[in-house]
Amino acid sequence: MTSLPGSGLRVALFATCFNDTMWPETPRAVVTVLERLGVSVDFPLEQTCCGQMFTNTGYAREALPLVERFADVFEEYDAVVAPSGSCVGSVRHQHAGVARGCGRPALADRATAAAGKVYELSELLIDVLGVTDVGATFPHRVTYHPTCHSLRMLRVADKPLRLLREVRGIELVDLPEAEECCGFGGTFAMKNSDTSVAMGADKAQHVRETRAEVLVAGDNSCLAHIGGLLTRQRSGTRVMHLAEVLASTERDFAAANELGGPPYAAGARDGREATA
Amino acid sequence: MSGTFLGMPSFQAAAKEALGNAQQRRNLEHATRTIRGKRAQVVAELDDWEGLRRTAAAIKDNVLTHLDSYLLQLEESLTRAGATVHWASDAEEANRIITGLVRATGTDEVVKVKSMATQEIGLNEALEEAGIRAWETDLAELIVQLGHDRPSHILVPAVHRNRAEIREIFLREMGQVGAPPPAVLTSDPRELAEAARVHLREKFLRARVAVSGANFAVADTGTLVVVESEGNGRMCLTLPETLISVVGIEKVVPRLEDLEVFLQLLPRSSTGERMNPYTSTWTGVTPGDGPQDVHVVLLDNGRTDALADSVGRQALRCIRCSACLNVCPVYQRVGGHAYGSVYPGPIGAILNPQLRGTTSEVDQSLPYASSLCGACGDVCPVGIEIPDLIVHLRTRVVDEHRGGVPSGEQLAMKGAAWLFADHRRWEKAQKGAELGGRVLGGKDTIGRLPGPLAAWSDARDAPTPPAETFRTWWKREKGGRR
Amino acid sequence: MSSRAAILGRVSAALAGADRVPPPRQEYGAPAAVPDVVGLFVERVEDYRAVVEQVAPQELAAAVARALGGTDRVVVPPGLEGAWLSALDGAEVLVDDGDLSPDDLDRCGAVVTAAAVGIATTGTIVLDHRPDQGRRALSLVPDLHVCVVRESQLVGDVPESVTLLRAAVDAGRPSTWISGPSATSDIELERVEGVHGPRTLHVLLVRDGDGLQSPA
Numbered sequence: 001m002t003s004l005p006g007s008g009l010r011v012a013l014f015a016t017c018f019n020d021t022m023w024p025e026t027p028r029a030v031v032t033v034l035e036r037l038g039v040s041v042d043f044p045l046e047q048t049c050c051g052q053m054f055t056n057t058g059y060a061r062e063a064l065p066l067v068e069r070f071a072d073v074f075e076e077y078d079a080v081v082a083p084s085g086s087c088v089g090s091v092r093h094q095h096a097g098v099a100r101g102c103g104r105p106a107l108a109d110r111a112t113a114a115a116g117k118v119y120e121l122s123e124l125l126i127d128v129l130g131v132t133d134v135g136a137t138f139p140h141r142v143t144y145h146p147t148c149h150s151l152r153m154l155r156v157a158d159k160p161l162r163l164l165r166e167v168r169g170i171e172l173v174d175l176p177e178a179e180e181c182c183g184f185g186g187t188f189a190m191k192n193s194d195t196s197v198a199m200g201a202d203k204a205q206h207v208r209e210t211r212a213e214v215l216v217a218g219d220n221s222c223l224a225h226i227g228g229l230l231t232r233q234r235s236g237t238r239v240m241h242l243a244e245v246l247a248s249t250e251r252d253f254a255a256a257n258e259l260g261g262p263p264y265a266a267g268a269r270d271g272r273e274a275t276a
Numbered sequence: 277m278s279g280t281f282l283g284m285p286s287f288q289a290a291a292k293e294a295l296g297n298a299q300q301r302r303n304l305e306h307a308t309r310t311i312r313g314k315r316a317q318v319v320a321e322l323d324d325w326e327g328l329r330r331t332a333a334a335i336k337d338n339v340l341t342h343l344d345s346y347l348l349q350l351e352e353s354l355t356r357a358g359a360t361v362h363w364a365s366d367a368e369e370a371n372r373i374i375t376g377l378v379r380a381t382g383t384d385e386v387v388k389v390k391s392m393a394t395q396e397i398g399l400n401e402a403l404e405e406a407g408i409r410a411w412e413t414d415l416a417e418l419i420v421q422l423g424h425d426r427p428s429h430i431l432v433p434a435v436h437r438n439r440a441e442i443r444e445i446f447l448r449e450m451g452q453v454g455a456p457p458p459a460v461l462t463s464d465p466r467e468l469a470e471a472a473r474v475h476l477r478e479k480f481l482r483a484r485v486a487v488s489g490a491n492f493a494v495a496d497t498g499t500l501v502v503v504e505s506e507g508n509g510r511m512c513l514t515l516p517e518t519l520i521s522v523v524g525i526e527k528v529v530p531r532l533e534d535l536e537v538f539l540q541l542l543p544r545s546s547t548g549e550r551m552n553p554y555t556s557t558w559t560g561v562t563p564g565d566g567p568q569d570v571h572v573v574l575l576d577n578g579r580t581d582a583l584a585d586s587v588g589r590q591a592l593r594c595i596r597c598s599a600c601l602n603v604c605p606v607y608q609r610v611g612g613h614a615y616g617s618v619y620p621g622p623i624g625a626i627l628n629p630q631l632r633g634t635t636s637e638v639d640q641s642l643p644y645a646s647s648l649c650g651a652c653g654d655v656c657p658v659g660i661e662i663p664d665l666i667v668h669l670r671t672r673v674v675d676e677h678r679g680g681v682p683s684g685e686q687l688a689m690k691g692a693a694w695l696f697a698d699h700r701r702w703e704k705a706q707k708g709a710e711l712g713g714r715v716l717g718g719k720d721t722i723g724r725l726p727g728p729l730a731a732w733s734d735a736r737d738a739p740t741p742p743a744e745t746f747r748t749w750w751k752r753e754k755g756g757r758r
Numbered sequence: 759m760s761s762r763a764a765i766l767g768r769v770s771a772a773l774a775g776a777d778r779v780p781p782p783r784q785e786y787g788a789p790a791a792v793p794d795v796v797g798l799f800v801e802r803v804e805d806y807r808a809v810v811e812q813v814a815p816q817e818l819a820a821a822v823a824r825a826l827g828g829t830d831r832v833v834v835p836p837g838l839e840g841a842w843l844s845a846l847d848g849a850e851v852l853v854d855d856g857d858l859s860p861d862d863l864d865r866c867g868a869v870v871t872a873a874a875v876g877i878a879t880t881g882t883i884v885l886d887h888r889p890d891q892g893r894r895a896l897s898l899v900p901d902l903h904v905c906v907v908r909e910s911q912l913v914g915d916v917p918e919s920v921t922l923l924r925a926a927v928d929a930g931r932p933s934t935w936i937s938g939p940s941a942t943s944d945i946e947l948e949r950v951e952g953v954h955g956p957r958t959l960h961v962l963l964v965r966d967g968d969g970l971q972s973p974a
Contacts, residue, residue: 015746017696021706024746043750048696054689056648058670062693069697094667101587101671152650181605185647192645194292198609200640265691334782341778344769357930363762408811415953416944432944439945465945469953476954481860497927507898507940507955514894515860525765531785532924536917539935543880547943550802551880552956555935556894559927562779565893566932576765584772601928694921 004038005129012042012074014082014091014118017049023220025081029247030121033134034081037125046073052090055098057187064102066097071110079128080118083243085150085218086186088120093153120150120218121243122159132166137250141170143212144225144242145203149221150182160218161241167245175204177216184225197229204229207237210269215239284616286641291610300436300611307435308602314548315599315655321550322540332660336593339528340583342586346495346528347574353498360571366577371402373573374487374520378408380618381518381569383484389502389509390414391489392430392596393522393575393619396631399487399660410487411453411479413508422449428612428620430598431546436611439463450475476508486567490523491542491595493572494532499559500572501535503542515557519567524575526583526592526751537593541657545597578631584658587668593624593658598623600652600662606645615642622652626665634673643669708744779789780904787921790914795878799912800963802881806938807951808959815967818906819845822870824903825960829867833858833896837889838870842906854892863899869956871897873924874933876907876963879915883907883961886926894934903956905936 011034021247025044034041051066070091074080082088092115101109125131144164150156164172181187182200203226207215215230217223220241227239294300312489319325320711333499339346351361364370378386388394389409400410400421414423420427423445427433434442443463450457450471455478457471488509492501500521502509513519529535561570582589582592601607601621612620616638617628625642634640643666652662677683682690695701759767792798803810823845826832833852834843839879843851852858852866871888873883883905885891896910897903913919926933940955951957 017702020746022741024742024744024749028749042745043754045747045751046699048699048702051696054693056667056670057685057689058643058667058672058674059689059693060671061675062689065693065697097664148649150649152654179651181647181649181651183605183647185649188644188647192288192291192606192647194288194295195606195610195645196647197606198295233483237441307947326889331782331784334779335784337779338781341773341776344773345764347766363760363765365761365764369761413954414944415942419944421804426822432947435947465948465950469942469950470943473953476783477864480954481864497924499927505940506942506944510894510898510934511954514898525769530781531786532927533917533920536786536920537784538919539899540916550805550934551877551936551937553806553937553939553941556932557923557934558932559926559930562887562930562932565887566895574765576768578774580765580768583769586776633886641972749774 004033005131006037006039010040010042012044012077012123013049014074014080014087015043016082016084016087019083019220023165023241024222026241026243029241030081030083032247033243036135037129037131039129042077044073047189050087050090050174051098052094053186055085055090055094060098063098063127065105067098067111068107070095071107071114075087075110075114075116077117079124081120081121081124082118083241085120085147085154085156085217086221087232088118089149089153091115092239114255116138120154120156122156122163122218123154125163126159132162134163134166134246136246136248137168137253138190138245138248139253141171141173141211142179142214142216142245143173143175143210145175145182145215145217145222146178147217147222150218151179163242163246165215168250173210173212176209182222182226184222189225200225200229204233208235212237216242216245218242278633286637287616287645288457288641290614290616291645294610294614296389299438301609303436304436304608304611305410307376307432308608310446311548311602315545315602318544318548318550329657329659330536332657333593334540335529335537337590339530340526340589340592342584343525343528343583346530347525347694349495350493350498350528354560359498359572359586362571362573364575364577366574367397370397370522370573370575370577371399373661374399374406374522375403375406377518377520377571378403378485379406381485385409385411385483386485386487387411387479387483387512387516388502389486389488389512390616391487391522391657393524394487395427397522397575397577398721399522411476413476413480413505413512415469418472418476422446426613428619429601430596430619436459439465439468442468446471456535480511480515483512483516484519485518486516488512488519488521490527491519492529492538493523495528496531496536497559499532502556503552504554505547510554510556513558514566516567518569518571520573522569522573522575525579542595542597545572545599545657546679578633580691581633582630585630586632588626588665590660590722591623591665591750592632594623594627595658597657599655599657603651603655605649605651606647615645620703621644621663626662626669629669634676640673643673703747706747769817783889787917790879790917792878794913795912796909796963799876799878799881802878806881808938808960808961810963812965814961814965818842818962818964821962822904822906823847825962826868826870826902829902831866832868832870833863833866835871835890835892835898837897838872839890842870854896856893860895860899863895866900867904868904869896869900870904870906873905873907873911874911874926877916877919878912880937882919882935884919884923884935886923887931887936888934889960894932897934897954901956902958902960904960904962906962906964908964920927
């Protein structure tokens with residue numbers, strides 16, 4: 001087993017507050033994928049939130065303690081992974097600035113150092129572990145939405161697509177106008193909800209044009225925004241985080257077929273929506 | 277209402293109304309898509325676009341952080357070249373100076389080159405009050421002026437109008453202020469442009485005074501530059517006896533040679549062309565060629581306020597190309613009017629609150645008119661980090677509201693910050709959500725999400741919380757590990 | 759206090775304590791690596807829907823006459839090479855003496871000028887308004903602009919042309935950069951050539967060689 005790409009590597013999982021609370025299946029899938037690759041995953045329980053929703057709404061002072069907490073919790077690790085382009089973007093692109101803006105230059109330096117070790121999932125897999133084939137099977141028609149912060153803040157480029165192309169059984173189709181924002185934008189969705197919905201409706205329309213069964217992305221908040229509109233349109237397309245697709249294996253599908261239900265990764269979320 | 281933006285409703289309210297205008301949304305969608313494609317093509321032709329952007333940003337930052345000395349150098353160069361330099365602290369003063377200069381010539385009309393600075397100061401209205409008629413000569417500005425309308429785009433001010441609407445405006449209005457359109461006029465853009473050519477030519481030929489802006493003002497030579505397409509700029513800059521140019525103080529470039537950078541960046545970013553049809557440069561007065569009475573009004577009007585903000589300052593790098601508008605998903609759907617300013621789109625969201633301050637409802641709302649998708653920052657030819665500046669200005673708006681009776685949002689943010697400050701508190705709050713998910717099921721449990729999650733989900737059909745948080749699962753399954 | 763003093767005072771106050779950014783180390787006027795300057799110039803000028811003809815020096819007069827077609831009144835700058843017009847037949851030629859009014863120019867169907875620089879990458883002609891190009895109004899008001907550019911005047915890209923421009927600016931002359939005929943995209947982003955400037959731009963690109971004297 002020493003030949004696994006992640007052998008000997010200890011990685012801290014930053015689940016992010018949204019995923020921890022709302023979409024636990026996503027960080028669980030990250031654990032599944034990383035452990036399958038031989039990585040030893042740690043989840044420091046002291047973690048809470050990256051502070052993005054404070055920073056991006058203008059509440060830098062409220063974000064400051066979270067910037068400090070993040071450095072406290074994660075600076076001891078060699079690598080930190082988070083299944084959210086947006087939260088990684090905030091850590092990498094905003095933490096030091098928040099500290100500096102609040103007159104804490106020493107914390108800004110610590111934040112910069114900590115941010116240097118934080119990876120979005122596709123970055124960790126490709127840049128650190130050097131793998132594109134994570135041993136996943138997902139026999140569905142899938143389209144991928146590159147979320148704005150993954151694309152333009154982290155510049156993950158086609159890394160998620162390179163991972164998806166190696167998934168067995170997958171039928172990957174291009175999303176028209178893929179690089180355009182879905183309209184979520186954190187508090188934008190509240191403060192400018194009409195514009196946000198107008199943008200989301202166009203994104204959902206493009207998703208429908210692909211006739212994909214599953215829309216995949218690296219951020220659950222964007223997926224929830226688009227997914228809410230897709231559900232309302234009765235499109236039949238479900239949304240799923242990249243990590244969950246990568247966690248799916250042949251065994252999950254075999255088991256699901258035996259039980260006559262949906263496979264593992266999709267099951268949790270679909271089952272939940274059925275109660276609504 | 278024509279030309280003024282006072283008393284604008286906040287962006288959110290104006291946007292809601294604009295979203296319902298299907299015609300405008302179709303016009304905008306078509307126009308922004310077309311120009312985005314053209315830009316991408318001509319930008320890709322250059323080997324080192326990123327290098328050009330970096331150089332442009334560095335030149336502008338050098339200018340801005342030495343603005344006092346460059347302004348003095350510009351003044352000296354202009355004066356040496358025979359131009360008269362005026363300084364205007366604000367719009368009112370600039371308008372007073374220009375009105376006085378026009379009156380001194382004894383004429384009661386001026387022809388105008390499309391200029392953001394003169395729109396910003398409301399010059400046309402000020403001249404009108406003084407009994408001076410100002411004729412806009414850019415085709416799009418003419419459409420806006422004849423339609424008693426407001427500009428909605430920096431480059432294409434009538435982008436919200438389609439050909440049928442323009443034809444109607446021409447037929448209704450043109451004859452009342454000069455040469456009428458031909459009796460038979462279709463909505464073919466060539467016919468509409470021809471009608472404008474005939475209408476404006478008599479104005480160009482008789483005009484004695486022109487008012488322009490400038491894209492660049494070169495400090496070491498006193499050269500002003502106007503970049504345009506139609507030739508209306510050349511007409512105004514060349515034929516009249518008197519030329520008055522209103523130049524924002526941030527328009528300075530140090531050396532003539534710096535133009536090589538901006539003349540590569542601006543046309544490609546703006547119209548998506550390798551070069552715009554016409555660029556004019558003039559240096560004060562040239563005996564025997566063009567206006568012999570040349571004035572330059574250097575305009576502050578809030579620019580020094582923006583300069584004083586070490587972060588916000590970089591917005592003054594802006595060369596008014598409008599590339600950020602054309603890629604903005606918010607602008608594309610809402611249009612320019614909702615921004616309540618002649619500067620719409622992402623650049624407007626960061627420029628207006630800095631130039632005008634954040635006392636009005638609309639200026640407070642503008643920094644929030646963005647999903648922070650980052651497309652604007654990627655295309656900005658002078659490397660303005662627009663999303664970062666948007667966040668910076670949100671912080672300014674929030675900080676300016678601290679100290680009074682806290683709003684609901686402030687309370688929610690403070691409460692959430694308190695929850696997140698200690699993971700044990702956060703876990704307890706999560707437990708509440710788990711309970712809600714388990715017991716109540718349906719979508720009405722959304723409001724029970726802890727902290728800011730509740731605020732977010734108010735606007736959406738958010739999925740209900742799961743029966744178990746990740747944290748609970750981890751403790752159960754992997755708890756021994758740490 | 760004057761507004762001048764007030765503005766300069768506000769600028770100084772705004773910059774108190776600011777990091778002063780030095781000018782970038784920029785190599786100005788760097789020549790562009792364009793393998794075929796002539797070919798690219800022709801292609802790029804045509805791209806603007808202007809007319810471009812490559813002519814030998816001895817063919818120039820005939821080409822000018824052809825380009826002017828049936829124009830009955832032509833205006834030319836005072837320093838234009840007389841030989842360029844030697845093949846004109848019947849057209850009235852006004853040599854600008856500086857006194858022609860805008861209305862006089864409006865009654866001219868065409869103008870013939872030389873140029874200062876041609877830029878291959880952008881398909882741009884730069885006039886620096888020396889006597890063979892005349893004052894700015896000449897090449898603006900008439901509807902047809904016949905512009906003679908010599909191959910030796912072509913440069914690869916914008917930086918080289920800006921460097922050449924300094925002499926003109928130092929001499930107090932304006933410049934006009936022309937990239938195709940006047941155009942607008944103000945109506946639904948649909949490009950229409952010919953609004954206020956010349957609706958037709960006809961470029962005669964003269965091959966390098968004997969027989970063409972620069973008047974400047």
